[in-house]
Amino acid sequence: MTTYLEAPEAFAPSAGRVAVVTGGSRGIGRAVCLKLARDGLAVVVNYVGDTAAAEETVKTITAASGRAISVRADVADEHAVAALFDRAEDEFGGVDIVVNAAGRLALSPIADLDLAVLDAMHRTNIRGTFVVAQQAARRLRAGGSFVGFSTSVVGTQLPAYGAYAASKGAVEAITLILARELRGRDITVNTVAPGPTGTDLFLEGKTPEQIDALAKAPALERLGTPEDIAEVVAFLTGPEGHWVNGQILRANGGLV
Template structure:
């Protein structure tokens, strides 16, 4: 598969997930060639790619553990081979495990840190080496760094680290014409968010925002696409997409 000289290329990690899938679909609609990354659900990624191609888009699926530097190097190699380069990396891959700090299992904590922190670092490192001038690196944080809900402590610890490394990478890439930002979604109706929550808890979170609803994956995808495309003067920032929750 090849792209025209003017086609921009994006790699979306976690592209088979709820927000990731919405980001893929939005970037395809915006004319990007997109690599849909998956960790464990190749069938879902292949379906997203097939749908994109059926609609006239350009897409491939790439697999691998985001925390494995060899796997991610190979994933970036594949994207460059197929599409000729990488312009945008949207790093949506992540896991969410909730629980009070006092009782939180360290195995679960290590799993969170491995995917959400090391994984973001590994992907950002490859992106910093490979994204072309005029490109963008977009990582994912969470609004809970502000709202500070109980049981989110371990998750927020990882996402706070993501914000920190994102801000510093933006400064380290001075002179490269590459923007580096983070998106911090509020409560968003994805399987990752809804898992383990009662209907009452979901309703309370939906009502907490002034807009009176949960976010949709498409709401978050709009922000990522803005940063991936026209938002060339936004750099080294965390954008909170949460309906006014905080």
């Protein structure tokens, strides 16, 4: 598969813009980091547990003459997230883009779900989004963007996804509200809702038959890739997408 960072010349000249990407060490978050770095942004790669993966993402960017650092922070911890933004400002001078790709997934029928699992997932997906959005609202510079993450399952409403879809429905609910609260500051707020995407988080625990069925569900008859979603994020956070505001973008290949 072609990656974003095959050669140093892939980087655009830096315009001095800075992105904070939560969950940036793996999957969609990593693809977003690589794409934004290729577009010339300095990138703060946030992670919570996998230090090696975060450092590998940073190494991939810096080896191609990009600028990146990794910063550990639990997105649901307001003090850690404030420190994450402090580090971004200290290292690169400010923050222009915030992409909250950190998330947690647990599948279970509603009747059987362990409530401790529910609480942990909602802590990351709801509280974490809110905490990161708070800091973004306070710190983003004019012309900036916040991108949250939902899921197309909010619309498809598949069995076993009840708790996960509920947590992502909360993300969708605050999107236009935050966009309106930031009126007058030239900051956009949008949420991307991927369909089935070939990440480790998505593939874990599924049989080949289940994966094949999910791949055939979209009209384009394939799984999305992290790079597909990164391109959508780059559009929303770039000048070409700045008129899009307060929207939920279902990037799912035609899934119904």
